[in-house]
Amino acid sequence: MKVTVVGAGNVGATCADVLAYREVVNEVILVDIKEGLAEGKALDIWEKAPINVYDTRTVGVSNDYSKTAGSDVVVITSGLPRKPGMSRDDLIETNAGIVKSVTENVIKYSPEAIVIIVSNPLDVMTYQAHLTSKFPRSKVMGMAGILDTARYRAFLAEALNVSPKEIQAVLMGGHGDTMVPLPRYTTVAGIPVTELIDSEKLDAIVQRTKTGGGELVKLMGTSAWYAPGAAAAQMVEAIVKDQRRVFPVCVKLEGEYGIDNCYLGVPVILGKNGIEKVIELELNEDEMAMLKESEGHVREVMSVLDKLNNK
Numbered sequence: 001m002k003v004t005v006v007g008a009g010n011v012g013a014t015c016a017d018v019l020a021y022r023e024v025v026n027e028v029i030l031v032d033i034k035e036g037l038a039e040g041k042a043l044d045i046w047e048k049a050p051i052n053v054y055d056t057r058t059v060g061v062s063n064d065y066s067k068t069a070g071s072d073v074v075v076i077t078s079g080l081p082r083k084p085g086m087s088r089d090d091l092i093e094t095n096a097g098i099v100k101s102v103t104e105n106v107i108k109y110s111p112e113a114i115v116i117i118v119s120n121p122l123d124v125m126t127y128q129a130h131l132t133s134k135f136p137r138s139k140v141m142g143m144a145g146i147l148d149t150a151r152y153r154a155f156l157a158e159a160l161n162v163s164p165k166e167i168q169a170v171l172m173g174g175h176g177d178t179m180v181p182l183p184r185y186t187t188v189a190g191i192p193v194t195e196l197i198d199s200e201k202l203d204a205i206v207q208r209t210k211t212g213g214g215e216l217v218k219l220m221g222t223s224a225w226y227a228p229g230a231a232a233a234q235m236v237e238a239i240v241k242d243q244r245r246v247f248p249v250c251v252k253l254e255g256e257y258g259i260d261n262c263y264l265g266v267p268v269i270l271g272k273n274g275i276e277k278v279i280e281l282e283l284n285e286d287e288m289a290m291l292k293e294s295e296g297h298v299r300e301v302m303s304v305l306d307k308l309n310n311k
Contacts, residue, residue: 001025001240003147004068004110006102007077008032008060011118013041014229015075020045020056024237029068030060038062055263069109073236076129078102081223091120096305103132104211114239114274117142120223120230123176123263123299126250131309137252138275144175145248145265146231151212152181155205160196162188165297170281171209171248174296179265180290181206185281235270242272249275256280260300262295
């Protein structure tokens with residue numbers, strides 16, 4: 001099995017490293033526009049193999065997509081990272097051009113690949129990749145929900161002083177301030193989280209989750225990479241190993257939740273064919289209202305992309 005990661009920055013390199021360390025596939029190709037960057041990081045990961053005891057081969061290339069031919073999964077992390085004071089939406093014009101070009105290159109050599117988008121603004125970059133590839137929705141998806149849910153679970157684990165392994169949660173909507181964490185579907189070893197934490201603390205954790213990316217940008221001056229890279233790698237593993245894991249993933253909705261032709265995070269089953277099934281939860285009135293609000297925000301940014309593409 002072969003996976004390509006496009007973009008050898010912090011997120012892409014972390015994704016490649018996790019895939020290698022976990023021996024998810026036989027070969028990981030790391031691609032970047034900057035001469036020598038992908039080659040150097042891939043070599044560094046390979047030289048770590050005897051220490052961490054894995055045999056996944058990592059290979060780096062600069063702008064040579066022919067080396068990616070026959071990839072089973074392609075992860076696209078390319079694009080400008082967020083800077084302090086910058087919203088994800090500010091990135092749209094530049095990153096849409098990058099994602100379009102990269103998608104054209106990868107599908108040229110891997111027409112059967114499943115494509116995972118990590119570039120921001122995530123929901124709209126997934127839309128761009130879908131427009132460019134013309135692949136079915138099962139084969140073009142965005143990584144956001146796994147990362148956002150992980151942050152939510154980590155904050156809950158800290159507040160409750162329990163292992164994060166015990167916490168399961170569902171989070172929906174766009175990747176940004178209008179995301180929709182769902183406490184009603186959050187459990188700690190099967191116990192509803194609402195029985196273990198008061199509503200005020202839970203509301204504060206939900207709010208922190210919504211702004212989790214921005215919190216890290218303020219602290220570091222750039223976007224996060226360990227958790228996003230690991231989240232993308234987890235999606236790859238579910239696909240190539242046909243694990244049929246249930247994850248929140250950005251996908252084009254086609255009538256689910258009463259929403260059509262909009263890219264939002266919803267729970268899906270991930271397996272060898274990509275998105276095997278979109279799971280439709282029974283949301284209550286308040287949850288549906290929040291999801292519709294998130295839809296409205298994503299559609300606004302999708303319309304910006306449509307205008308750019310129609311220039």
